[in-house]
């Protein structure tokens with residue numbers, strides 16, 4: 001019997017070494033969350049994906065920070081450090097693309113684990129051609145006949161040192177002059193100040209930042225769609241997030257879908273923000289509280305007021321893919337509704353499918369070994385086979 005055991009171990013060791021390394025990252029990882037934010041980036045530009053630490057549900061994932069691994073959905077390999085691949089590498093809680101390419105689009109999964117716990121988060125990345133920059137513009141709203149601020153978003157991963165921050169600004173592709181009275185570009189700041197906003201200031205603004213890294217200078221571009229609203233109307237709420245019509249989610253995963261509403265200078269308390277499911281209050285449709293409305297947050301950004309109300313899915317189930325979710329923001333001056341859907345994403349399945357040929361190969365090899373071993377035992381009696 002010992003001989004048989006040796007043979008089996010020897011025959012399958014090749015397959016299982018591979019298998020162990022592959023399965024490790026998904027094994028015992030019951031906590032799968034889909035990150036609500038979808039990254040839209042441009043071909044040829046540096047991109048940093050951050051493994052989010054979901055702080056809701058009273059769990060502090062920061063304790064898991066040092067043990068983070070990344071892989072791309074559908075790929076078998078864990079993304080390693082920069083020595084292995086100078087273009088895509090993992091460092092700390094970040095995944096770097098220097099630069100990102102169209103073919104990098106897909107779902108990236110980061111796994112945070114300690115000895116007793118493991119949480120996975122999947123993050124969507126879409127890389128587009130540079131000419132599609134307007135399709136992925138960030139929406140910002142300015143009130144007319146007062147001063148306003150346009151902010152170049154999501155730069156801080158590339159500027160650890162604020163003093164060295166320097167941006168170039170363009171409106172509808174024309175460079176903005178620093179010396180003009182209309183615009184003020186501050187060094188060391190991500191903002192463009194518009195001294196007195198007019199309705200004609202609406203349009204597409206672009207900010208560009210140079211990002212030198214180990215001898216190569218990359219360019220980071222952000223496009224902002226600026227809308228202006230009249231002061232009298234600025235009390236009408238405007239939904240600025242979600243921007244996408246659908247959000248992908250894995251069956252059984254946790255998900256948070258925030259609804260962010262701009263209320264300008266009007267007071268937070270006067271605006272009501274709520275989520276509806278099939279045009280009905282969420283607690284009525286989901287009596288078991290599997291899907292609930294999260295806590296309302298009132299924030300002030302650049303002197304303007306925002307309200308954020310998340311829709312929290314404890315675990316996404318099939319019925320959610322057939323349910324209409326709507327964020328409704330209203331006050332006595334007006335209202336806005338934003339319908340959105342949850343669609344199914346097949347993450348993780350590919351791992352098990354990829355494992356089938358390996359497992360089969362192992363079984364077949366094992367079968368051959370057993371067969372050979374029995375033959376040898378029959379031929380030679382009880383000798384220990386050479387391994």
Ligand SMILES: *[C@@H]1O[C@H](CO)[C@@H](O)[C@H](O)[C@H]1NC(C)=O
Nearest residue numbers: 059060061063114115116117
């Ligand atoms: C692992 O992380 C979980 C979640 O943060 C925490 O509750 C647990 O105490 C951690 N375990 C160890 C051994 O650090």
Ligand SMILES: *[C@@H]1O[C@H](CO)[C@@H](O)[C@H](O)[C@H]1NC(C)=O
Nearest residue numbers: 073074107248345346347350
């Ligand atoms: C994940 O990968 C599988 C297999 O490659 C694919 O069928 C599935 O569509 C992918 N999911 C997403 C959201 O891209």
Ligand SMILES: *[C@@H]1O[C@H](CO)[C@@H](O)[C@H](O)[C@H]1NC(C)=O
Nearest residue numbers: 063064065066067113114115
């Ligand atoms: C990282 O993971 C290893 C093995 O899973 C574990 O021994 C170690 O304690 C973890 N480190 C931290 C800081 O959680």
Ligand SMILES: *[C@@H]1O[C@H](CO)[C@@H](O)[C@H](O)[C@H]1NC(C)=O
Nearest residue numbers: 159160161162163164165166
């Ligand atoms: C920040 O950048 C400036 C200009 O490039 C440089 O002189 C300074 O040493 C930098 N500071 C740090 C902390 O890196």
Ligand SMILES: *[C@@H]1O[C@H](CO)[C@@H](O)[C@H](O)[C@H]1NC(C)=O
Nearest residue numbers: 277278285319320322323324
């Ligand atoms: C919402 O309506 C659709 C279509 O009528 C239905 O299939 C779905 O089950 C409803 N959702 C819930 C959560 O009841």
